[in-house]
Amino acid sequence: MHTLSDQEFTLFQRFIFEAAGIMLSITKKPMVRGRLAKRVQTHQCDSFGDYYDMLRSGRNPVEAQLAVDLLTTNETYFFREARHFALLRELLSARPRSGDERATAPFRIWSAASSSGEEVYSIAMVLADLLADEPWNLIGSDISMRMLERARRGIYADERASHIPLEYRRRFCLKGTDKYTGSMMVDRALRERIEFMQINLNQPLPAALGRFDVVFLRNVMIYFSEDTKREVVARILWQMKQGGYLLVGHSESLHGLTDAVETVAPSIYRKKRQ
Numbered sequence: 001m002h003t004l005s006d007q008e009f010t011l012f013q014r015f016i017f018e019a020a021g022i023m024l025s026i027t028k029k030p031m032v033r034g035r036l037a038k039r040v041q042t043h044q045c046d047s048f049g050d051y052y053d054m055l056r057s058g059r060n061p062v063e064a065q066l067a068v069d070l071l072t073t074n075e076t077y078f079f080r081e082a083r084h085f086a087l088l089r090e091l092l093s094a095r096p097r098s099g100d101e102r103a104t105a106p107f108r109i110w111s112a113a114s115s116s117g118e119e120v121y122s123i124a125m126v127l128a129d130l131l132a133d134e135p136w137n138l139i140g141s142d143i144s145m146r147m148l149e150r151a152r153r154g155i156y157a158d159e160r161a162s163h164i165p166l167e168y169r170r171r172f173c174l175k176g177t178d179k180y181t182g183s184m185m186v187d188r189a190l191r192e193r194i195e196f197m198q199i200n201l202n203q204p205l206p207a208a209l210g211r212f213d214v215v216f217l218r219n220v221m222i223y224f225s226e227d228t229k230r231e232v233v234a235r236i237l238w239q240m241k242q243g244g245y246l247l248v249g250h251s252e253s254l255h256g257l258t259d260a261v262e263t264v265a266p267s268i269y270r271k272k273r274q
Contacts, residue, residue: 002037002040002041002045002046002047002048003033004029004032004033004048005048005049006026006029007049008047008048008049008052009026009029009032011048011049011052012024012032012036012048012052012071015052015055015056015067015071016068016071016072019064019068019143019200020068020071020072020143020200020202021201021202021223021224021225021228021232022071022072022223022224023223023224023225024071032071033048035070035071036048036051036067036070036071039051039063039066039067039070043063055067065145066146068143068144069144069145069146069147070146072143072144072147075115075219076115076116076118076119076219077118077160077163078118078119078121078122078160078161078163078164079122079163079164079165080118080119080122080163080218081218081247081249081250081267083265083267083268084216084218084247084267084268085122085126087245087247087264087265087268088109088123088126088214089126089130091213091214091245092107092126092127092130092131093130095107095131095134097134105135106134106135106136106137107127107131107134107135107136107137107213108136108137108138108139108210108211108212108213108214109123109127109136109137109138109139109212109213109214109215109216110138110139110140110141110209110212110214110215110216110239111123111138111139111140111141111216112141112199112201112215112216112217112220112236113141113142113201113216113217113218113219113220114140114141114142114147114148114151114196115142115144115147115151116147116150116151117140117147117150117151117152117154117186118156118160119140119216119218120138120140120151120194120196121151121154121172121186121190121191121194122164123138123216124138124172124186124190124193124194125164125168125171125172125190128172128190128193129168129171136193137195138193138194138195139194139195139196139197139209140194140195140196140197141196141197141198141199142198142199143198143199143200143201144198145198148196148197148198151196152191152196153185154185154186154191155176155180155183155184155185155186156183156184156185156186157182157183158176158182158183158184161173161184169184171187172186172187172190173185173186173187174186174187201220201232201235201236202228202231202232204235205235205238205239209239210239211239211240211241211244212239212240212241212244213240213241213244213245214244214245214246214247215236215239215240215244215245215246215247216247217232217233217236217246217247217248218247218248218249218252218267219249219251219252220249221233221248221249221252222249222251222252226256226257229257230257230258233246233254233257233258234258237258237260237261237271240271241271242271242272242273242274243270243271243273244270244271245264245268245269245270245271246261246268246269246270246271247267247268247269248267248269249267250266250267252267253266253267254269260272
């Protein structure tokens with residue numbers, strides 16, 4: 001197997017930073033080597049440097065996207081950070097129903113780094129439970145096409161479903177049989193209510209996104225530089241309704257990044273009304 005020199009590692013640091021705004025520390029060198037080694041062999045490159053040159057040449061955009069997928073860290077699970085889902089339930093429970101003169105447009109949520117789908121399906125279960133037949137809209141996005149494909153399938157090992165409330169598992173999940181024994185699948189009706197799309201948060205956002213009541217932006221900014229964080233947060237806030245909620249990871253903070261929000265609780269922010 002090829003070795004990855006410090007100089008070559010620096011090239012891949014630059015590659016993933018330019019592609020996704022992610023900063024890789026030197027401690028991630030074994031991870032980079034492990035995840036890209038098979039791609040180097042597949043393309044019969046003489047070194048990691050040659051593989052990098054191929055990625056940057058523009059001749060193989062599919063391989064470049066695959067490299068981004070492989071270097072993107074994806075760690076998630078169902079109903080992660082309970083306080084965020086408690087807030088979501090409060091917001092939905094207080095929402096006026098159809099026929100109420102205070103009723104407004106459909107409730108809209110964006111899972112902005114949805115990874116393999118556990119977060120977005122957790123949100124969908126709560127929406128389906130508390131809003132029933134009321135209109136709602138949910139978008140899940142990620143930079144990784146590989147993760148988006150896994151999310152669209154909605155199939156997970158049984159042990160990954162341990163955080164799903166039992167009632168929700170009964171209502172929204174199907175037990176796998178035959179070749180899917182040991183797995184569960186999110187019910188098709190719920191899957192079909194979610195729109196998945198590839199979005200790079202470090203680039204201008206699609207104009208068609210619209211405005212959101214709640215945005216989940218969790219456990220992704222920890223990989224960004226301070227300047228990148230400010231730019232990403234500014235883009236996200238532009239897509240949010242006034243008074244909307246922005247949720248970040250429990251180890252993340254918007255302190256010093258923007259003055260357009262007010263802190264509701266640790267990792268929970270509300271966009272200020274103008």
